[in-house]
Amino acid sequence: MAGLELLSDQGYRVDGRRAGELRKIQARMGVFAQADGSAYIEQGNTKALAVVYGPHEIRGSRARALPDRALVNCQYSSATFSTGERKRRPHGDRKSCEMGLQLRQTFEAAVLTQLHPRSQIDIYVQVLQADGGTYAACVNAATLAVLDAGIPMRDFVCACSAGFVDGTALADLSHVEEAAGGPQLALALLPSSGQIALLEMDARLHEDHLEQVLEAAAQAARDVHTLLDRVVRQHVQEASVLLGD
Amino acid sequence: MIPDWKVVQDYLEILEFPELKGIIFMQTACQAVQHQRGRRQYNKLRNLLKDARHDCVLFANEFQQSCYLPRERGESMEKWQSRSIYSAATWYYHHCQDRMPIVMVTEDEEAIQQYGSETEGVFVISFKNYLDNFWPDLTAAHELCESILQSRRERENESQESHGKEYPEHLPLEVLEAGIKSGRYIQGTLNVNKHRAQIEAFVRLQGASSKDSGLVSDILIHGTKARNRSIHGDVVVVELLPKNEWKGRTTALGENDGESPSEPMPTGRVVGILQKNWRDYVVTFPSKEEVQSQGKNARKILVIPWDYRIPKIRISTQQAEALQDFRVVVRIDSWESTSMYPSGHFVRVLGKIGDLEGEIATILVENSISVVPFSEAQMCEMPVNTTENPWKVSSEEERERKDLRKTHLVFSIDPRGCEDVDDTLSVRALDNGNLELGVHIADVTHFVASHSYIDIEARTRATTYYLADRRYDMLPSILSADVCSLLGGVDRYAVSIMWELDKTSYEIKKVWYGRTIIRSAYKLFYEAAQELLDGNVDIVDDIPEFRDLDEKSRQAKLEELLWAIGKLTDIARHIRAKRDQCGALELEGVEVRIQLDEKKNIHDLIPKQPLEVHETVAECMILANHWVAKKICESFPHQALLRRHPPPHQEFFSELRECAKAKGFFMDTRSNKALADSLDNANDPNDPIVNWLLRSMATQAMSNALYFSTGSCAEEEFHHYGLALDKYTHFTSPIRRYSDIVVHRLLMAAISKDKKMEIKENLFSNKDLEELCRHINNRNRAAQHSQKQSTELFQCMYFKDKDPETEERCISDGVIYSIRTNGVLVFIPRFGIKGAAYLKNKDGLVISCSPDGHSEWKPGSLQRFQNKITSTTTGGESVTFHLFDHVTVRISVQASRCHSDTIRLEIISNKPYMMPDTELFQQSSLLLKSDLVKEVTRSVEEAQLAQEVKVNVIEKDYQKYCQTKGSSLYTLLEEIRDLALLDVSNSYGI
Numbered sequence A: 001m002a003g004l005e006l007l008s009d010q011g012y013r014v015d016g017r018r019a020g021e022l023r024k025i026q027a028r029m030g031v032f033a034q035a036d037g038s039a040y041i042e043q044g045n046t047k048a049l050a051v052v053y054g055p056h057e058i059r060g061s062r063a064r065a066l067p068d069r070a071l072v073n074c075q076y077s078s079a080t081f082s083t084g085e086r087k088r089r090p091h092g093d094r095k096s097c098e099m100g101l102q103l104r105q106t107f108e109a110a111v112l113t114q115l116h117p118r119s120q121i122d123i124y125v126q127v128l129q130a131d132g133g134t135y136a137a138c139v140n141a142a143t144l145a146v147l148d149a150g151i152p153m154r155d156f157v158c159a160c161s162a163g164f165v166d167g168t169a170l171a172d173l174s175h176v177e178e179a180a181g182g183p184q185l186a187l188a189l190l191p192s193s194g195q196i197a198l199l200e201m202d203a204r205l206h207e208d209h210l211e212q213v214l215e216a217a218a219q220a221a222r223d224v225h226t227l228l229d230r231v232v233r234q235h236v237q238e239a240s241v242l243l244g245d
Numbered sequence B: 001m002i003p004d005w006k007v008v009q010d011y012l013e014i015l016e017f018p019e020l021k022g023i024i025f026m027q028t029a030c031q032a033v034q035h036q037r038g039r040r041q042y043n044k045l046r047n048l049l050k051d052a053r054h055d056c057v058l059f060a061n062e063f064q065q066s067c068y069l070p071r072e073r074g075e076s077m078e079k080w081q082s083r084s085i086y087s088a089a090t091w092y093y094h095h096c097q098d099r100m101p102i103v104m105v106t107e108d109e110e111a112i113q114q115y116g117s118e119t120e121g122v123f124v125i126s127f128k129n130y131l132d133n134f135w136p137d138l139t140a141a142h143e144l145c146e147s148i149l150q151s152r153r154e155r156e157n158e159s160q161e162s163h164g165k166e167y168p169e170h171l172p173l174e175v176l177e178a179g180i181k182s183g184r185y186i187q188g189t190l191n192v193n194k195h196r197a198q199i200e201a202f203v204r205l206q207g208a209s210s211k212d213s214g215l216v217s218d219i220l221i222h223g224t225k226a227r228n229r230s231i232h233g234d235v236v237v238v239e240l241l242p243k244n245e246w247k248g249r250t251t252a253l254g255e256n257d258g259e260s261p262s263e264p265m266p267t268g269r270v271v272g273i274l275q276k277n278w279r280d281y282v283v284t285f286p287s288k289e290e291v292q293s294q295g296k297n298a299r300k301i302l303v304i305p306w307d308y309r310i311p312k313i314r315i316s317t318q319q320a321e322a323l324q325d326f327r328v329v330v331r332i333d334s335w336e337s338t339s340m341y342p343s344g345h346f347v348r349v350l351g352k353i354g355d356l357e358g359e360i361a362t363i364l365v366e367n368s369i370s371v372v373p374f375s376e377a378q379m380c381e382m383p384v385n386t387t388e389n390p391w392k393v394s395s396e397e398e399r400e401r402k403d404l405r406k407t408h409l410v411f412s413i414d415p416r417g418c419e420d421v422d423d424t425l426s427v428r429a430l431d432n433g434n435l436e437l438g439v440h441i442a443d444v445t446h447f448v449a450s451h452s453y454i455d456i457e458a459r460t461r462a463t464t465y466y467l468a469d470r471r472y473d474m475l476p477s478i479l480s481a482d483v484c485s486l487l488g489g490v491d492r493y494a495v496s497i498m499w500e501l502d503k504t505s506y507e508i509k510k511v512w513y514g515r516t517i518i519r520s521a522y523k524l525f526y527e528a529a530q531e532l533l534d535g536n537v538d539i540v541d542d543i544p545e546f547r548d549l550d551e552k553s554r555q556a557k558l559e560e561l562l563w564a565i566g567k568l569t570d571i572a573r574h575i576r577a578k579r580d581q582c583g584a585l586e587l588e589g590v591e592v593r594i595q596l597d598e599k600k601n602i603h604d605l606i607p608k609q610p611l612e613v614h615e616t617v618a619e620c621m622i623l624a625n626h627w628v629a630k631k632i633c634e635s636f637p638h639q640a641l642l643r644r645h646p647p648p649h650q651e652f653f654s655e656l657r658e659c660a661k662a663k664g665f666f667m668d669t670r671s672n673k674a675l676a677d678s679l680d681n682a683n684d685p686n687d688p689i690v691n692w693l694l695r696s697m698a699t700q701a702m703s704n705a706l707y708f709s710t711g712s713c714a715e716e717e718f719h720h721y722g723l724a725l726d727k728y729t730h731f732t733s734p735i736r737r738y739s740d741i742v743v744h745r746l747l748m749a750a751i752s753k754d755k756k757m758e759i760k761e762n763l764f765s766n767k768d769l770e771e772l773c774r775h776i777n778n779r780n781r782a783a784q785h786s787q788k789q790s791t792e793l794f795q796c797m798y799f800k801d802k803d804p805e806t807e808e809r810c811i812s813d814g815v816i817y818s819i820r821t822n823g824v825l826v827f828i829p830r831f832g833i834k835g836a837a838y839l840k841n842k843d844g845l846v847i848s849c850s851p852d853g854h855s856e857w858k859p860g861s862l863q864r865f866q867n868k869i870t871s872t873t874t875g876g877e878s879v880t881f882h883l884f885d886h887v888t889v890r891i892s893v894q895a896s897r898c899h900s901d902t903i904r905l906e907i908i909s910n911k912p913y914m915m916p917d918t919e920l921f922q923q924s925s926l927l928l929k930s931d932l933v934k935e936v937t938r939s940v941e942e943a944q945l946a947q948e949v950k951v952n953v954i955e956k957d958y959q960k961y962c963q964t965k966g967s968s969l970y971t972l973l974e975e976i977r978d979l980a981l982l983d984v985s986n987s988y989g990i
Helices: A094-110 A134-149 A175-179 A207-244 B005-010 B027-050 B077-095 B109-115 B127-134 B139-161 B173-182 B209-213 B223-227 B288-294 B356-366 B376-380 B395-400 B453-461 B477-483 B526-533 B537-542 B551-582 B593-605 B612-635 B650-662 B672-681 B688-701 B738-754 B766-800 B918-925 B929-960 B969-989
Strands: A025-029 A037-043 A046-057 A071-078 A119-129 A158-165 A168-171 A184-190 A195-202 B024-026 B057-059 B102-105 B122-125 B185-192 B200-205 B219-222 B235-240 B267-275 B280-284 B300-305 B313-316 B326-334 B343-352 B410-414 B423-429 B435-442 B491-501 B508-525 B641-644 B706-709 B811-820 B823-828 B833-838 B845-849 B855-864 B868-873 B878-882 B886-894 B902-909
Touching: A025 A134, A025 A207, A037 A134, A046 A134, A071 A094, A071 A134, A094 A119, A094 A134, A094 A184, A094 A195, A119 A134, A134 A158, A134 A184, A134 A207, A158 A175, A158 A207, A168 A207, A184 A207, B005 B027, B005 B077, B024 B027, B024 B077, B027 B057, B027 B077, B077 B102, B077 B109, B077 B122, B102 B127, B109 B122, B122 B127, B127 B139, B173 B185, B173 B235, B173 B267, B185 B219, B185 B267, B219 B223, B219 B235, B223 B267, B280 B313, B280 B343, B280 B356, B313 B326, B326 B356, B343 B356, B356 B766, B376 B453, B395 B508, B410 B526, B410 B612, B423 B508, B423 B551, B423 B612, B435 B551, B435 B612, B453 B738, B453 B766, B491 B612, B491 B738, B508 B526, B508 B612, B508 B738, B526 B551, B526 B612, B551 B612, B612 B641, B612 B738, B641 B738, B641 B766, B650 B688, B650 B811, B672 B688, B688 B811, B706 B766, B738 B766, B766 B886, B766 B902, B811 B833, B811 B878, B811 B902, B823 B886, B823 B902, B833 B886, B833 B902, B845 B868, B845 B878, B855 B902
Parallel strands: A071 A119, B024 B057, B102 B122, B219 B267, B313 B343, B410 B508
Antiparallel strands: A025 A037, A037 A046, A046 A119, A158 A168, A158 A184, A184 A195, B185 B200, B185 B235, B200 B219, B235 B267, B280 B300, B280 B326, B300 B313, B326 B343, B410 B423, B423 B435, B435 B491, B491 B508, B641 B706, B811 B823, B811 B886, B823 B833, B845 B855, B855 B868, B868 B878, B886 B902
């Protein structure tokens, strides 16, 4: 479909959003009992599940243990049914390795790892349905899961993607928008400090526009933060009600 | 107003009317347009929305919570779209607190019924209804709506039809080739009958297939279905139909239908096309009224080709109206089996209909003659000859060539005012008492190197095109009229042939070929030469070369020239007599006819015989051509370019024999000798035209002479039937024929071969030469056609302004020369016009003549016999027309928008037309073609003059109102635009 219009004259995107609008976010924490922490998030049609174990003793070779801080171990996988085309993705393929690495960098920046030297924190993320912004969904889900596990962090890590079409920055790209092939930026932000945990960009984008896109992504990340914050508070409230009784 | 998705798709043009305001486009509708109609229409819609004057908005109903309706299971896309739009309309109505009535326009009948009365204030009506109720005065919109509806209907019909295809598919190439080999199919060239282009076409057999299938005649292709998308000139493959489906051809003169066809002939249908010979076609747009009836079928227009034989062509253009009155060139792109007509595209404009330049350009394009001016690169190769820098004989060439300047008396005889003199003659007595006859031809190949730009250009042109009023040269004028032209009194290069003849018997003893330098002493014209030959010395004053001489030397020179001309004539007579014995035909001059057809007509009419000098010169040229043919054929038996004239088929002579019998002559057509004799005998002392007509019939029965390469023909086929020579070629007019240039190169190569020198020229191989011959033959035919058509054009223009009822000139004497079932063919000697005259008109009335000879139309019937036709009225009167009867005809012009105008003849009396005065007859018969041309050109000039006068008037106005011209930027720009236009139109004219 060559003539697909990502942004109409009236300023609507293909799915009816405005340029800076997020998709609907729904999240739950503590979905699994046996894990230390877990969370499930839906960002539009993108659905991700995150599970956190730890901090615990280093498993496997002890040599990997870090003397001054905890080891963050991230694993990413996506379900065979997650994309439009059913495709078996074994563990350890290039894409998931990369994604795991990015998640690890993100969380090493956010988690206060020096509090748990010589221990390990495992974060497993699985994407159940991929409709654009998988990285963002994974980060957001993992944040909630880490919080659920009670591991101390500097701040929430909120991630969001952004794109650039016809001189306008679009926040939270859907799959259709991603597939159109424009520039795409993924940002993980520590909202209260405004620090950037991870910034990644595909494709070329003129320097003049970078500011704009970055701002759009940051704003979206802050929006995500308010939502996640609400989710966490609600979860804590529910938990306290249960514990209080 | 809220349009439905369907309305937006189909009637967007109407919604674009500035009068229609306040339209709410639903997102659903827009998306439907985007997906189903593509980007162009969607962009149009977007522009419409952006245009503030329209007050249009887009409502994103699918993004609006209360408007969005999920598509239900099993609901069709269209239904859902209508439903969404309706619900959005309802919501919008309520949103405006029920104050604004909303009109939803849809084409869906069901939707109108379903939603029509569901909500008060939201009206659901059809688009037609909407226009009628809300915009009854907006006629343009109504019209547009009509045409859109119509075109949609047509499209539907079309798509229905296309299920059953218009034409059967062509067979794949392998099948065709196998079929031709096995004899199942036959290959040939398609020839469409000009007068019945819709129905009749013939396939002329090609190559071996005719022998195998045992077919003598052509194959009839009846109807367009059987023709299966092939166009006139295509090489097609034909399958014969079973014998019981064979049809006969019609012999009636056009217009009338229902005539009984002749006996069945082989009939077939086209199964494939081997080679498409599509070219550029000149077409005319149908007039306004016709366009209306065709409908605005997505701006596809059926245009009518100038050539009757070409089917209508479908082109899509938006300029149809602007191009109404113009002749336009189009090209055919394709012809799908689902389409009735081929589709093509517009290329360029030639000129206005009826305009002389436009019509001439039409003739040129129709004959695929391209006559752009010579390019700079080509002109750079040309020698220079100006007054400051005159062209000179180079010393190098002087050494190589034989110098005849001092030794030979060379002179040329040409028509008066001729510029391109390519042949000169010389004759002198040798010391041993023998005579030496020389033919010196302009050495064009010296200037035109093989494969140079100019050579390639000349090759494509192949010949100089002579139209009625102009000519298009094969070579640039610097060559054709100057450096190559063998003008009097200047040094020129030539290629010469010199024969040594026995002084009494004129037997040829020796022959010499070679390059020479000559200086032509006299440039005579035919009439002057004839006078000299007759011993009438008074004409001397007309010859410029003699003017400045004193009496004595003048006398001496004159004697010398007189002797030469006399001797030359003597020799020519002798050669001619020898050739006559072998059976040379005197026809319309198979060769000469091309250039002189029209003139010849007139010459034969005037009791004066053609001048003997004509024949003398022609004879010398034939001799030269013959000897050159011998020479090159000897040296290059497989790659020489010769010219042959195949003997005619005897069956073609049957008409001639019948005609002659009607006058009581017997035609023996078994050999060229016999034919020549019987033609000479068939002379009616009372009517010289009879003989002329018989000769022209004989010419028509013969096939054309052709160039060929000796390698591709058997030696016995080299024969030239008309000239009765075993070998013949064209050598004597290299300025205006490319074949002669090739022959010149061959001759030069032959000479160097004799001298055991290296052959400098790279000659054509047999295959290339064969290809070249085909090309030259084709071009010659085109030249012939264009000349004929331009003559007809001038005839029509001449008669166009005249009122046939009153003008004395339009009534003339005619001779019946052929009889058809519903009319006769008439030849009008005075104007050289041949045409058909009907004896039965379109209403079925036949001609009847009152005793004083005047004719009128009455009901009755026609009866055709072998050489007469009788028309009997119901009242019992009858009139019979015989072959060669003289009748009085009225000449009028039948104007035609899309084709060339035609001359119409009408018999107004069965008595010969009496000239008021015989002297007048003499005079008026001198109204030659050239005069006719002059007159037409003059009237065109007058028209131009009138236009210029108009311009002058405007200029006066300028002065009157004290306005300066061209001062404002606007006028300046306009002027520039005018200039651009002029440029374009100029290039058409060329």
